Amino acid sequence: MSRIGNAIVIGGGIGGPVAAMALQKAGIEATVYEAYEGSADGVGGALSIAPNGRTALAAIGAEERVAAAGSPMRGMVMQSWTGKRLAEFGTPPGLPEMLLVWRSDLYRALYGEAARRGVRVEHGRRLVSLSDEGGRVVAQFADGTSAAADVLIGADGIRSTVRRLIDPAAPEPRYAGLLGFGARTSGEGLTPTADKMHMVFGKRAFFGYQVTDTDSGWFANLPHPRPMSAAEARGIGAAEWLRRLQEVFRDDRTPAVEMIRRTAPEDLVITGGLEDIPSVPTWHRGRVVLLGDAAHATSPSSGQGASLAIESAVQLARCLRDLPVPDAFAAFEGLRRERVERIIRMAEKTNSDKAAGPVARVLRDLIMPVAMRLLASPEKFAWQFDHPIDWAAPVTAPRGVALPT
Ligand SMILES: Cc1cc2nc3c(=O)[nH]c(=O)nc-3n(C[C@H](O)[C@H](O)[C@H](O)COP(=O)(O)OP(=O)(O)OC[C@H]3O[C@@H](n4cnc5c(N)ncnc54)[C@H](O)[C@@H]3O)c2cc1C
Known part of the structure; x- marks a missing residue:
């Protein structure tokens, strides 16, 4: 009761x-x-x-x-900006897909x-x-x-x-050192990602994307030295951000530039500084x-x-x-x-x-393939996803708290 x-x-x-x-x-x-x-x-x-x-x-x-x-998102493929596949994370067996x-x-x-x-x-x-x-x-x-x-x-x-x-x-x-952007756009002519989200540690910024037969979605995390509210970032204008993002991703071997090019300014979601x-x-x-x-x-x-x-x-x-x-x-x-x-x-x-700068990025690109391979083992990340909640099980009082009879 x-x-x-x-x-x-x-x-x-x-x-x-x-x-x-x-x-x-x-x-x-x-x-x-x-x-x-x-x-x-x-x-x-x-x-x-x-x-x-x-x-x-x-x-x-x-x-x-x-x-x-x-x-459904059947997995996450981690890539470097050179196009190298670093690791793939799937859902541990027996759990619903992402x-x-x-x-x-x-x-x-x-x-x-x-x-x-x-x-x-x-x-x-x-x-x-x-x-x-x-x-x-x-x-x-x-x-x-x-x-x-x-x-x-x-x-x-x-x-x-x-x-x-x-x-x-x-x-x-607390500001995380990154600004957030994203959009939904046409997937026509792009290679479908088979229900997987691709996450790319780009040369200058981070890019995530998924392409289906009908449409595609992407998000970008752009390193930025000082916090910016969503209103302040929107004040700069979507067309200007799209231009800057194409520039930022120009060296990356991914569909980033093409997906950003297809995005209409009115479709760009500008989040401002990411926080925790x-x-x-x-x-x-x-x-x-x-x-x-x-x-x-x-x-x-x-x-x-x-x-x-x-x-x-x-x-x-x-x-x-x-x-x-x-x-x-x-x-x-x-x-x-x-x-x-x-x-x-x-x-x-x-x-x-x-948010790695140019020096840290070189180190990151060297270490990441090994770190990712270790991390991608299911036992390393299953704890996050495998978290059953037994609704019917009674909750007991924390230690040290006496329950009234
Ligand atoms: C760019 C971005 C991408 C994200 N991507 C992901 C993702 O992929 N996966 C994921 O799990 N999470 C993601 N998140 C985080 C996720 O959105 C939040 O963790 C989640 O929304 C938290 O839910 P909440 O109900 O606590 O707060 P919110 O969803 O923020 O809801 C709070 C609500 O409270 C209302 N409110 C505020 N103040 C008052 C008040 N004084 N009186 C009455 N109402 C009030 C607000 O209007 C709002 O509707 C993302 C967040 C951002 C910014």
């Missing part, structure tokens, strides 16, 4: 709707409050849902709809499934403050309205307001807890941010189903922190390889 009756979920990105569905499955009524009006149609590039993210969705019966919104999904399609799938289950999502509700009032947490929104519930979950992303409200000293996002937060010291306070990027923001280089947000949403619901607050939050942190911070550290290492 659940110890709490209802929850406020702040943020209708990826973790928020999944958390609300998982809470509902756990017998806890949840409403999602999203700052932006309307849906995210047409916003954002592609992202990958890793096997572990799909497994977590399956634990709450929401996997099929998301799978239908994406296309999924490539456009962010707007993912939102549509998650919102559609949440709506089908009767989960309420309120748009245009930006959280500005919160207070604990007699065992209830009260959220105040920018439009002057408020809402109250037994607990509040901050799934409000890397620039989380909830994080700042529960810990004003919480760390800010190595460790957020305070994940919960009182009746408030963080999940997803608010608690554990990994840079996109891990390909795991969305999947970790989904995992955390499902695990938090299990904890709230079985334990009272705050033990549930302590158990949640105990289940999650080590794993997510390990993945954040791994992505940090990838970023430094992507």
Whole structure:
């Protein structure tokens, strides 16, 4: 039997709707409050849902709809800018394949499934403050309205307001030394990549691409010495970025230049500086807890941010189903922190390889073929992907916490 009756979920990105569905499955009524009006149609590039993210969705019966919104990615081929194949990473046997999904399609799938289950999502509700009032947490929104519930979950992303409200000293996002770009374009005349994503450590920047019979998608990570917000980067203009990117990739033996040339300026997704937060010291306070990027923001280089947000949403619901607050939050942190911070550290290492300057690049190109061959062995990376969640298994209180009888 659940110890709490209802929850406020702040943020209708990826973790928020999944958390609300998982809470509902756990017998806890949840409403999602999203700052932006309307849906995210047409916003954002592609992202990958890793096997572990799909497994977590399956634990709450929401996997099929998301799978239908994406296309399978049967492996990742790592290449150097000379065209040399460094390694190939496949999905460990017995696990679902990786999924490539456009962010707007993912939102549509998650919102559609949440709506089908009767989960309420309120748009245009930006959280500005919160207070604990007699065992209830009260959220105040920018439009002057408020809402109250037994607990509040901050799934409000890397620039989380909830994080700042529960810990004003919480760390800010850290710039990874790279700017992000991407687009979907025609695949006509390009060699299909057989459902595999090719990742190229280019001479001057990093390039990822996948080509199917009908279309193709690419992303680029461009080393840049100082942080740049998405707005600042967009201010430079898409046509100018496309010109610069063609220049940057001119020596690489890949389809990068051709794919960028085919991209219309209006189709270029300009992300700005890539960021992470190595460790957020305070994940919960009182009746408030963080999940997803608010608690554990990994840079996109891990390909795991969305999947970790989904995992955390499902695990938090299990904890709230079985334990009272705050033990549930302590158990949640105990289940999650080590794993997510390990993945954040791994992505940090990838970023430094992507952002290597001319000298470091020579060293990188020498070492990488050996390092990649070692890394590509399934036992080295299976821990990330093979992360089953047993929904039915009861969650026990963390050590040192006595449960009420
Ligand atoms: C360029 C790029 C590429 C990426 N590629 C991948 C990838 O391939 N694979 C992968 O797994 N991950 C990837 N990620 C990371 C992934 O997008 C995030 O990890 C994931 O979106 C985190 O989900 P979330 O729900 O925690 O936060 P978000 O998806 O950011 O959602 C937060 C939501 O909260 C809302 N919000 C914010 N403040 C408030 C407030 N005060 N009140 C109410 N609502 C608020 C926001 O509007 C937003 O809708 C990528 C990220 C970027 C930037």
